[in-house]
Amino acid sequence: MLLNRRNFARTLAVLGGGLMTRNTAAGTLPAGDNRAADFAQALAQQPWLLGYQSVSAANFNSRAELSGQWPAGLRGALYRNGPARHQAGTFRYRHWFDGDGLMQMYTISGRGVSHRASLVQTRKLQAETRAGRAMYPAFGSVPPDPAAVSGPDDVNVANISVLHHHNKLLALWEAGSPYAMQSQDLQTEGVYEFAPHADAGLEGVSLQGVPFSAHPRVEADGNLWNFGYVSNAGLLVLWHIDPAGRVVKLGRIAADPITMVHDLIVTRQHLVLLLPPLHYRSGGDGSFLDAHQWQPRDPTRVLVVDKNDFAQHYWLELPAQWVFHFGNGWEDEAGVIRFDGARADDPGVMLNTFTDIMRGKVTPAASSHHHQYRIDTRARRVSEAPMFSPGMESEFPVVDPRVSCRRNRQLVFMSRQLAAGAASGQGGQWPGLNAVSTFDYDSGARREYVYPQHQLPEEHLLVPAPDSRPEAAGWIVGTALDWQRQQTLLNVFDSRAVDDGPIASARLPYALPLGLHGKFVTV
Numbered sequence: 001m002l003l004n005r006r007n008f009a010r011t012l013a014v015l016g017g018g019l020m021t022r023n024t025a026a027g028t029l030p031a032g033d034n035r036a037a038d039f040a041q042a043l044a045q046q047p048w049l050l051g052y053q054s055v056s057a058a059n060f061n062s063r064a065e066l067s068g069q070w071p072a073g074l075r076g077a078l079y080r081n082g083p084a085r086h087q088a089g090t091f092r093y094r095h096w097f098d099g100d101g102l103m104q105m106y107t108i109s110g111r112g113v114s115h116r117a118s119l120v121q122t123r124k125l126q127a128e129t130r131a132g133r134a135m136y137p138a139f140g141s142v143p144p145d146p147a148a149v150s151g152p153d154d155v156n157v158a159n160i161s162v163l164h165h166h167n168k169l170l171a172l173w174e175a176g177s178p179y180a181m182q183s184q185d186l187q188t189e190g191v192y193e194f195a196p197h198a199d200a201g202l203e204g205v206s207l208q209g210v211p212f213s214a215h216p217r218v219e220a221d222g223n224l225w226n227f228g229y230v231s232n233a234g235l236l237v238l239w240h241i242d243p244a245g246r247v248v249k250l251g252r253i254a255a256d257p258i259t260m261v262h263d264l265i266v267t268r269q270h271l272v273l274l275l276p277p278l279h280y281r282s283g284g285d286g287s288f289l290d291a292h293q294w295q296p297r298d299p300t301r302v303l304v305v306d307k308n309d310f311a312q313h314y315w316l317e318l319p320a321q322w323v324f325h326f327g328n329g330w331e332d333e334a335g336v337i338r339f340d341g342a343r344a345d346d347p348g349v350m351l352n353t354f355t356d357i358m359r360g361k362v363t364p365a366a367s368s369h370h371h372q373y374r375i376d377t378r379a380r381r382v383s384e385a386p387m388f389s390p391g392m393e394s395e396f397p398v399v400d401p402r403v404s405c406r407r408n409r410q411l412v413f414m415s416r417q418l419a420a421g422a423a424s425g426q427g428g429q430w431p432g433l434n435a436v437s438t439f440d441y442d443s444g445a446r447r448e449y450v451y452p453q454h455q456l457p458e459e460h461l462l463v464p465a466p467d468s469r470p471e472a473a474g475w476i477v478g479t480a481l482d483w484q485r486q487q488t489l490l491n492v493f494d495s496r497a498v499d500d501g502p503i504a505s506a507r508l509p510y511a512l513p514l515g516l517h518g519k520f521v522t523v
Contacts (some may be wrong), residue, residue: 035359036092042360048430048483049360051456051514054086055102060117060510064490068504070108073466074475074492076522077183078106080458081171082515083159085119086358088134088143095140095289096354100125101159101179102515103171103186106479106490106506113490113506120158120171120179121188139174140289140355151209152176153191160214161517165224166245168192172214174262175228183521194239197246207247211237214517215325217266219405225266225307227273231280231291234258236303238271238310251310253303260292265329265339266405270377271305272329272337277320278347294346296320302382304337304375316375316382322347324368327397330407337375340387340411342368342395353431362431367393370413387439388446392417395433396459396517402470410471410495411439412462415448432514436460436478438498447499454484456514462495463520475503477520486511 043049083099086092093099104117119125127147128135134143136155149155156176163170163178170178170192180189196202211228218224222243229236235258238251257279265272277298280291299317306312322344329339348365356363370387388394397413414433436457437448451457460478468474476493488511491502 035094036087036090038359038361039092040360046360048454048456049357050483050486050511051430051481052086052096052357052360053513054092054099055084055119055513056510058119060104060115060512062115062509064106064113064115064506064508066112066504066506068492068502070504071465071475071492074108074463074477075110076108076463076520078104078108078461078477078479078490078518078520079162079164079169080104080106080479080515080518081120081159081162082458082513082517083157084513084515085125086513088128089132091134091141091143092358093134093138093141094287094355094358095138096357097159097350098138098141098157099159099513100157101171101173102513103162103181104512104515104518105183105186115506115508116186117512118181118186118188120181122156122158122179123153123191124155124157137287140287142285142287152211153209156191159516162519163216163218164519164521165218165222165241166243168245172212172216174214174260175211177208177210178212194241194245194247197242197248200247200249202247202250207250210250212239213261213264215263216241217264217405218401219266220402225264225271227261227264227271229255229258229261231258231288232282236261236273238305240307249310253305253310253313255301255303262324263326263341265326265337266307267329267331267337267339268405269307269331269335270337271303271307272339272375273303273305274318274321274323274341275301275303276322276347278322289351294351296346302375304377304380314380316380318373318382318384321345322350322366322368324350325395325397327411327413328399328404328408330405331377332407335377337373337377339373340397341371341373342397342413343371343384344368349431357431362429364431367416368395370394370397393433394437398460398462400462400464400471400474402464408471409441410462411441412460412476412495412498413437413439414457414460417450430456432456436476436493436498438476438495447497449493449498449501451480455480455482455489458515459517460493461518461520463522466522479515481511481514482507483511488512 084102085100101120158171158179161172169183180192216226224241226239277295302316326341393416415437457480464474490506492504
């Protein structure tokens with residue numbers, strides 16, 4: 001259903017109960033909870049936990065120490081975002097995703113590499129800074145004596161991803177409004193509201209607070225597609241925004257049971273969303289995460305939507321699974337959609353690993369392995385198949401942005417080779433990924449660079465070389481935490497020979513918490 005002025009008001013009325021607004025009035029610290037002290041003790045024994053320590057300041061500004069041969073054509077800014085303020089007052093959050101967002105900017109120019117970082121000054125952060133304590137419920141935490149919540153942006157931490165579109169720099173969260181940031185100094189401008197297109201039928205309607213996920217897809221022509229979920233209403237919201245940042249259309253689709261959806265696929269004609277059987281149940285106390293139940297006997301529902309008419313959609317089914325991130329999707333002339341994603345058998349890494357890590361405990365979970373998916377839109381059938389050996393874990397897949405939503409040949413992703421029979425995280429080691437990989441669909445060739453044990457890599461991006469053909473030449477740019485030297489690194493690889501290792505590096509004079517996603521903006 002498309003949303004117009006008349007039925008949009010009804011949707012807005014339920015957004016206040018859409019996310020993280022369960023009955024939390026009785027929130028108290030569980031008996032024996034001493035998460036901050038537990039983490040400090042674990043950090044002293046396992047120094048790699050530095051990546052989950054709360055950020056030490058609200059702002060950072062420095063020039064990096066350079067090494068290697070910096071490419072003359074690599075010019076621009078890498079913006080990154082992620083949870084960083086993991087403790088408010090004496091209260092340490094219970095989930096990695098709860099921390100307030102830290103926006104970073106690595107500026108690469110002929111003068112070298114400079115770095116800035118600033119906590120996104122959300123309404124929540126400003127209120128808690130004034131109060132000197134944690135006040136609002138978060139994704140996986142409820143502080144003592146929580147404040148009342150009237151809508152999603154009361155608890156918006158703007159901590160997941162970055163969008164640079166229509167000359168706006170936006171910090172994205174999972175279920176509320178984007179936050180606009182100044183692209184030069186990372187000052188927070190405030191909650192951002194997209195303007196409706198004149199033909200959208202939304203004149204006079206405020207879009208503030210409408211869920212806007214952290215993983216929109218932007219086509220090469222600048223058209224943007226996104227979704228959001230309104231848990232208490234059992235609704236998915238779909239967005240189409242033109243290259244000028246105007247909302248072309250907004251739609252809603254009922255989804256019962258509703259769940260968390262983290263990413264989507266966009267092709268020439270369709271939008272595709274996977275709804276895992278992590279079902280939301282309203283009512284009761286506890287955090288938003290506590291309201292979800294994993295039902296492995298239920299299917300993962302596959303929603304296929306016509307881009308031109310959101311009312312035209314249908315559902316398919318896959319086995320129960322959890323996918324945080326997809327790489328890319330495309331559709332051939334016969335109506336067959338192909339896309340890839342990092343598939344896990346269950347959401348244990350989110351439910352357990354990312355919770356326990358906040359007290360310094362490593363809990364192994366089902367690892368994610370890259371799969372190729374196929375949807376025949378004419379026969380309405382879906383299938384999946386693993387892409388690599390079962391011993392290789394994968395996450396954070398990306399492609400050349402110039403082939404986004406179109407057929408791609410090259411895939412870049414983070415990886416980890418697991419020993420036979422071993423689970424990631426055993427023995428108190430860092431449970432994350434330790435390598436950056438490339439894969440060529442045409443030749444089947446895969447290349448990989450494994451980071452040293454004392455460096456913890458984050459998401460890496462593919463940056464095209466100026467004036468090059470799509471996927472022909474460029475660089476892979478990514479950050480890593482050197483916990484031995486307590487410094488954060490920015491590394492640059494030749495996209496055609498990642499296995500040769502970094503061709504250039506920039507080292508900051510400080511360490512920053514591990515983050516999530518970013519965007520490279522070329523100048």
